[in-house]
Amino acid sequence: MDYAKENSIIEKMQPEFKDASFRVVKERRIEVKLPSERLYDFAVRMQKRWNFLHLSAISCVDWIEDGEFELVYHFWNYDEKVLVMAKIRIPREETSHFDTLSNLWQPAKFFERDIHEMFGIYFDGSEDMERYILTDWNGPPPMRKDFITREFALNFYKYREYEPQWLKDMMAAGEGNE
Amino acid sequence: MSKKEEVRDYEIFIGPNHPGIEGNFSLKLKLLGDKIISAKTDAGYLHRGFEKLMEERLFIQNIAIVCRICVPDPDPNENNYARAIEEIAGIEVPERAKWIRTLVLELSRLASHLFTIGGHAATTGLYALPNWTVADRDRILELFEELTGGRVYHIYQLPGGVRRDFPDGFGKRVLEVMDYIESRLGDYDDLAINNALFIKRATGIGVLTKEQAISWGVTGPDLRACGVASDVRKDDPYEVYDKLDFEIPTQTEGDAYARMIVRRREMEQSISIVRQIIDKIPSGPVWNKIPNPLKWKVPAGDAYVRTESSKGEFAYYMVSDGGRKPYRVHVRGASTTQGVHVLENLLVGSRIEDASQVMFSLDACPPEVDR
Amino acid sequence: MGEKMTQRSVWEKIAAKLSKRSLWMLHYCTGCGAIELPPTMTARFDMERFGIGHMVTPRQADILLITGYLSVKTLKRVVLTYEQMQSPKYVVGFGSCTINGGMYWNSYSTMKKLDQYIPVETYIAGCMPRPEAIIASFNALIDKIDRGEANSWKDYYKNYDFYKENQDRVFEGPIETYNDIKADAALFKI
Numbered sequence: 244m245d246y247a248k249e250n251s252i253i254e255k256m257q258p259e260f261k262d263a264s265f266r267v268v269k270e271r272r273i274e275v276k277l278p279s280e281r282l283y284d285f286a287v288r289m290q291k292r293w294n295f296l297h298l299s300a301i302s303c304v305d306w307i308e309d310g311e312f313e314l315v316y317h318f319w320n321y322d323e324k325v326l327v328m329a330k331i332r333i334p335r336e337e338t339s340h341f342d343t344l345s346n347l348w349q350p351a352k353f354f355e356r357d358i359h360e361m362f363g364i365y366f367d368g369s370e371d372m373e374r375y376i377l378t379d380w381n382g383p384p385p386m387r388k389d390f391i392t393r394e395f396a397l398n399f400y401k402y403r404e405y406e407p408q409w410l411k412d413m414m415a416a417g418e419g420n421e
Numbered sequence: 422m423s424k425k426e427e428v429r430d431y432e433i434f435i436g437p438n439h440p441g442i443e444g445n446f447s448l449k450l451k452l453l454g455d456k457i458i459s460a461k462t463d464a465g466y467l468h469r470g471f472e473k474l475m476e477e478r479l480f481i482q483n484i485a486i487v488c489r490i491c492v493p494d495p496d497p498n499e500n501n502y503a504r505a506i507e508e509i510a511g512i513e514v515p516e517r518a519k520w521i522r523t524l525v526l527e528l529s530r531l532a533s534h535l536f537t538i539g540g541h542a543a544t545t546g547l548y549a550l551p552n553w554t555v556a557d558r559d560r561i562l563e564l565f566e567e568l569t570g571g572r573v574y575h576i577y578q579l580p581g582g583v584r585r586d587f588p589d590g591f592g593k594r595v596l597e598v599m600d601y602i603e604s605r606l607g608d609y610d611d612l613a614i615n616n617a618l619f620i621k622r623a624t625g626i627g628v629l630t631k632e633q634a635i636s637w638g639v640t641g642p643d644l645r646a647c648g649v650a651s652d653v654r655k656d657d658p659y660e661v662y663d664k665l666d667f668e669i670p671t672q673t674e675g676d677a678y679a680r681m682i683v684r685r686r687e688m689e690q691s692i693s694i695v696r697q698i699i700d701k702i703p704s705g706p707v708w709n710k711i712p713n714p715l716k717w718k719v720p721a722g723d724a725y726v727r728t729e730s731s732k733g734e735f736a737y738y739m740v741s742d743g744g745r746k747p748y749r750v751h752v753r754g755a756s757t758t759q760g761v762h763v764l765e766n767l768l769v770g771s772r773i774e775d776a777s778q779v780m781f782s783l784d785a786c787p788p789e790v791d792r
Numbered sequence: 793m794g795e796k797m798t799q800r801s802v803w804e805k806i807a808a809k810l811s812k813r814s815l816w817m818l819h820y821c822t823g824c825g826a827i828e829l830p831p832t833m834t835a836r837f838d839m840e841r842f843g844i845g846h847m848v849t850p851r852q853a854d855i856l857l858i859t860g861y862l863s864v865k866t867l868k869r870v871v872l873t874y875e876q877m878q879s880p881k882y883v884v885g886f887g888s889c890t891i892n893g894g895m896y897w898n899s900y901s902t903m904k905k906l907d908q909y910i911p912v913e914t915y916i917a918g919c920m921p922r923p924e925a926i927i928a929s930f931n932a933l934i935d936k937i938d939r940g941e942a943n944s945w946k947d948y949y950k951n952y953d954f955y956k957e958n959q960d961r962v963f964e965g966p967i968e969t970y971n972d973i974k975a976d977a978a979l980f981k982i
Contacts, residue, residue: 269508271657272725296635299727302738302751315738317725321635321649324656328725350638350758361472376465376791377901379865381964385473385900392473393898400904400962403892437869438820440848445821445866466866467823470899477898486895492824536830556835573827573920788824 249273252325255293260285271325279331279341286316286329286344295320295327298344301354303362307388310335312364316344333364343369361386430458437466441544441777444492444787446760448780452773460768462761467791475750480506480580481714483747488574490752491789493536496529497730499578502750504659505739506580508724517705518582523660524595524698525568525577526728527691531602532561533731534684534691537784541681542613544778545622550613557605560598567591582708592699599692606688614685623678627767627779630675637766638758641733642687643783645671646679653729664701667694677782718745730755732784754789761790800940811854812937813843815930818853818877822870823860825887825920837923844930850876855933860920861889861902867909868967871959874910875971879945879980882933885915886926894919908958911944949977 246267253265253273263277263285277285289295295318304313309332316329333339343366344351353375355366360374363384374380383390435441435448442448445466451459471490475483487502488495500522507514535558539551562572567588569575577584613619629639634647644651652669654662670686672679711717721743727736733755740749760783767779800808821829832839833846847853850873862870874883885906888894893904906912913936916929936942948955952973960966 297640298638299734299736300738300751300753302749304740304749317736317738321651321656326657326725326727348638349636349762353757353761376468378465379868379963380901382900385470390473392470392900393477395900396898396904399900400893401908401958402897403905403907405892437866438818438850438873440819444826445823466863466869468863468865468901469861469896470901474896474899489824489895492827551830552834555830559831559836562831572922 246270248323249325252293252323252327256288259288273325273327275327275329277329277331279333282316282329282331283342283344286347289318289327290347293320294322297321298348298350299326301344301351301358303358303364303386305335305362305386305388306332307335312339312362314341314358314364337363339364340367341365342367345369360384363387428453435776441780443540443781443785446785446787448768448776450768450773450776455773457768457771457773457776460765462765464761464787464790467788469792471792472750472752475747477746479715479745480717480719480747481711484579485576488576489788490792491730491732491735491754491786492573493786494529494533494731495574496526496578497728497735498752499575500526500660501726501728501735501737502739503578503580504726505724505737505750506719508726509722509739509741510580510719512581512711513709514582515706515709516703517586518707519660520698520702521583521587521707522578523662523665524695524702525565525575525583526660527694527698528561528564528595530731531688531691531695532558534688535561537731537781538609538613538681538684541677541778541781542619544781545619547613547616547619550609553605553609553612557602560601564591564595564598567594579708579711581711582706584708586707592702595695595699599695603689603692606685609685614681620678623681623778623782624674624676626677626775627771627782628674628676629763629767634675637763639733639763640758641729641731641755641784642680642683643733643759645669646683647675648673653727653734657727659726659728661698665694665697677778680782680784716745718743719747732756732786732789733759735789752789752792754786754792756785756787756789759783760785760787804940808937808940812934815844815854815882815934816847816852817844817855817857818850818873819846819848820856820870820873822858822862822866823887823889825859828920828923828926829857829859832923832926837927839927839930842927842930842934850874851878853877854881856881856883857886858883858890858906859886861887861894861896862906863901864903864962865901867903868963871909871967872969875969875973879976880942881945882913882937882942883910883944884929884933885912887921888917888919891915891917903962909955909962911947911955913942913944946980949973949980952977 249267263275266274268274297319299317299319302315311332312335313330313332318327333341355369356375358364359372360377361384430451430453432451437445437447447463449461450457487498490498535554539554542550566572569577629647631647634644648671650669650671667690670683672682719741721741723740725738727734735755736753738751742748764785768776831837890906896902914929914933916925918925
């Protein structure tokens with residue numbers, strides 16, 4: 244298929260970001276992989292020059308085997324109707340740090356607070372990094388891959404006793420456990 | 422001789438146990454007299470840890486829990502989940518299944534708008550309208566029960582199609598219900614929407630300008646009430662929306678009354694879409710079977726899918742690493758922008774008696790914020 | 793949970809017959825089951841014909857309906873609300889999440905067994921229960937009040953240490969309660 248609109252957008256962005264790799268995934272979707280220090284410049288040009296006014300979401304993925312967090316920023320353009328996913332990688336530590344985008348886009352405030360309490364990444368320069376959803380939580384950041392929620396729930400909460408014979412037979416035969 | 426009194430501000434909580442709050446949510450307000458000078462929202466009462474639960478279950482097991490993320494409007498969740506897997510794994514969906522999915526989405530949008538219109542009128546004291554709209558919404562829930570087996574949570578849209586086909590005579594019953602609801606729209610107008618008292622209560626409340634709405638990330642009917650004609654069904658079409666003929670209603674004032682008008686006119690558009698679907702639906706199979714669902718592996722990749730739910734833009738970002746369970750699913754609810762920071766900004770400067778109406782007219786649904 | 797009262801005075805029997813037809817349900821939507829409450833309260837499955845209306849303040853309510861799961865943050869507020877209600881009071885557990893965790897059985901933030909924290913009178917099975925099931929369970933509760941067996945509120949006073957130990961364990965520290973449970977218990981001679 245001929246992605247004329249998406250390719251013309253990439254041609255506008257490529258000259259200033261020669262160390263980024265652009266790819267057209269399918270109709271109306273473009274993927275960009277950037278080094279992490281260039282993200283702020285990219286975001287400023289997205290908003291002020293190339294008219295991508297809507298920040299749809301900021302997602303975080305925990306690649307525990309690579310030892311990195313991946314942050315994905317989703318930008319949408321109301322006129323051209325194209326979505327750009329900008330992906331960066333930062334090292335995985337006890338408390339990782341990254342720059343904030345909340346002075347450019349207001350929706351970023353909620354997503355950054357959410358990522359802070361779920362993954363433990365601190366966004367420097369943000370006005371409000373307090374906890375929002377997990378206000379009484381004292382454990383580790385729950386969305387990290389080394390936190391197993393099943394073990395935690397089985398140890399922390401008390402369950403109702405329910406051991407009928409058919410369940411005991413099934414567990415003895417080794418089934419019923421995923 | 423008047424004694425100079427010191428006027429101080431005070432703080433109140435509109436806590437989770439309150440009929441003026443939609444769902445389980447709380448607000449901390451600072452007041453001077455009866456004007457609000459600062460507001461903070463407090464969510465997290467409905468947190469279940471969905472994104473973590475989805476990582477510990479197989480792909481086919483997640484379909485049962487994914488619809489519980491948004492309670493009044495559960496079908497966009499199932500649609501997003503199914504389409505994300507289809508995009509990563511490259512599965513084709515039969516044509517009839519796409520038409521049935523669009524029908525289910527539009528019926529769910531009608532039911533949710535009926536609920537919201539009633540709730541909005543109830544905050545101004547007009548309690549007759551929710552009694553009517555909730556009872557009429559029950560007819561749509563009966564249609565869902567006949568088609569899928571459940572009134573509220575359907576578990577109907579799978580990756581590869583839908584679970585089963587229409588029962589006999591279903592199309593005729595859908596058209597009867599649509600005729601009934603269309604005849605009631607005139608009654609709702611006479612009772613609430615053209616009611617002089619309601620107009621006086623609702624104009625000028627919670628005003629959003631066009632620039633504020635775009636820069637604060639507002640989507641859905643709240644954005645269309647400010648004058649921006651943007652809808653995911655037209656901009657980023659999915660299922661069969663590019664083959665259907667419908668309009669996008671907009672208003673320009675951006676206050677609570679304009680949002681009510683936009684929702685009312687969207688209901689008319691939904692009724693016309695449902696009639697077109699029943700008229701033009703092709704025949705054929707409804708499901709491309711997944712081979713051996715308990716041992717099914719999805720290849721590595723990622724996808725970002727968006728739907729237009731009744732509250733705004735609803736999106737899922739799914740990452741798969743080639744295994745039997747999803748690696749990461751990020752849910753972007755429509756109320757993450759409207760229910761949190763936009764609500765805080767709009768409450769400053771309004772009065773305490775309008776706080777409840779601002780929240781209901783923005784349609785901020787707490788389960789989407791908390792997941 | 794309901795002990796049979798073998799000897800009730802005539803006045804208590806008359807009081808039971810009058811109070812069973814005038815119960816007030818607290819309007820608190822704690823979980824996802826609350827979406828089936830508006831159909832139950834409005835014109836189609838009218839709940840008001842049994843005398844059950846909805847009430848906004850816990851001080852004047854009789855029934856506390858826990859609709860679905862409870863996260864730990866909400867459980868704190870539910871315990872405070874329960875202690876503010878005046879006795880005799882009845883808790884109805886709605887849905888399978890109050891019985892054994894439901895479909896969030898491996899979640900880190902929802903509680904699994906409601907019985908540990910406040911005493912429960914009846915349960916309604918389902919996910920989620922239909923409005924007819926809600927009305928059937930309210931009728932069962934009305935019959936229980938009539939026979940004099942709906943006494944789980946006394947269990948809270950008798951076994952307060954058991955409930956308080958479970959609450960403190962899951963909240964990771966004692967919470968401030970503003971009601972004096974021991975004085976209330978003395979009032980009812982328990």
